[in-house]
Amino acid sequence: MRTDDAHRRFPAAFLEFIRLFNARAYWESHEVLEQPWRVHRSDFYQGLIIFASAFVHAQRGNPVGIRKQMAKVLKKLKPYQPHYMGIDVQMVLRHAATCTEFVLANPQLRGEALTAAVSYPELHPDPRLVRGDEPELTGSDERKSDPSR
Numbered sequence: 001m002r003t004d005d006a007h008r009r010f011p012a013a014f015l016e017f018i019r020l021f022n023a024r025a026y027w028e029s030h031e032v033l034e035q036p037w038r039v040h041r042s043d044f045y046q047g048l049i050i051f052a053s054a055f056v057h058a059q060r061g062n063p064v065g066i067r068k069q070m071a072k073v074l075k076k077l078k079p080y081q082p083h084y085m086g087i088d089v090q091m092v093l094r095h096a097a098t099c100t101e102f103v104l105a106n107p108q109l110r111g112e113a114l115t116a117a118v119s120y121p122e123l124h125p126d127p128r129l130v131r132g133d134e135p136e137l138t139g140s141d142e143r144k145s146d147p148s149r
Helices: 003-007 012-022 026-040 043-059 063-080 089-105 111-117
Strands: none
Touching (some): 012 026, 043 063, 043 089, 043 111
16 A cells, blocks of 8 residues: 555644644644544544643743643553554653653753754654544544544
8 A cells, every 4th residue: 555545544634733733833723733633532633632732832942831831741642552643652652751851851951952952753644553443534523532542
């Protein structure tokens, strides 16, 4: 299967979120996924939105915002390990933990210095990492997508 064909499985809003996230347009990426999150009540989508918002705080040089949002990411996305909707969730969780540790270890960094020092990841959905039970991919009206239910 070609990569283009495989990516057609993913919802357009999800792919646009990824494109904007990887372009470091974190606020805009967050906005794109807001409506699909409301439709599906997807904890996974909400976790990605929070992950993006943590980098809005990073761009603003706000260590408290980074730390608080990354703590939410760790809690929200943990049930989706090791992968979900083609995303390596373990990588996202490792990055969230690393960012949190970095902010805690460098309390003197704020503003532009913090913005420049933070590591900004990219997300690359891989169709081979689709589990097959993701309601976000099936158009299901399921109210929650917590995989532990």
